[in-house]
Amino acid sequence: MTQVAQTDAWIERFAGLSRLEPAVKDLLLARSRILTVPSGTVVFGPGKSPENMLFLLDGTVRVQQVSDTGREIVLYRINAGESCVLTTACLLAYDDYSAEGIAETDVQAAAVPRDVFDELVAQSKSFRSFVFAAFSKRITDLFLMVDEVAFQRVDVRLAQKLIALSGGADSIETTHQKLSVELGTAREVISRQLQEFQRRGWIAQSRGTVTLLDRAQLENLADKNI
Secondary structure, X not given: OEEEOOOOOHHHHOHHHHOOOHHHHHHHHHHOEEEEXXXXXXXXXXXXXXXXXXXXXXXXXXXXXXXXXXXXXXEEEXXXXXXXXXXXXXXXXXXXXXXXXXXXXXXXXXXXXXXXXXXXXXXXXXXXXXXXXXXXXXXXXXXXHHHHHHHOOHHHHHHHHHHHHHOOOOEEXXXXXXXXXXXXXXXXHHHHHHHHHHHOOOEEEEOOEEEEOOHHHHHHHHOOOO
């Protein structure tokens, strides 16, 4: 990580922080650092203890769990204007990380030291409310993800993911392995399902690319609530 010039306005990018008392804002600005992280950097990983609370200003961080056998699943992403629930949990519990965070893009973040975080959680009701509101929302999102992995059909989830990743375009740069990580299933399962979509004429595949040929059929499948 590389420290860059302090950005006095970074607090205003977070709705909850912008409503803090002036004294709390002053403390955050005085004690925080602005860090830049290049794409592909492992921001944190299992067995490491968080030294800072990170508030993402720009970029995206992917948080994923890796099993002992090497199987991966994406838990969530941290986008600009968000904080990391796993870091919050580890700071509150004085525990080490159990998952890894990887910068998917170049990232800029405000780093607030652990001692400042502890002080504000203990003494500032407004800061504490901000922390636990963000924590609660992300926990709810994680429960929804667990529900999808455990109970929803893979073909429905894959159709939903392809539509989401396309962003309205016809082509997606991805691989079977990346899609399996996103959906928390085996690569072979994704490969079989993509082959079935291709047999139906819904998609076409080439190396590193999936092209959507019949978006309407994919959307119809994605809309099913199983």
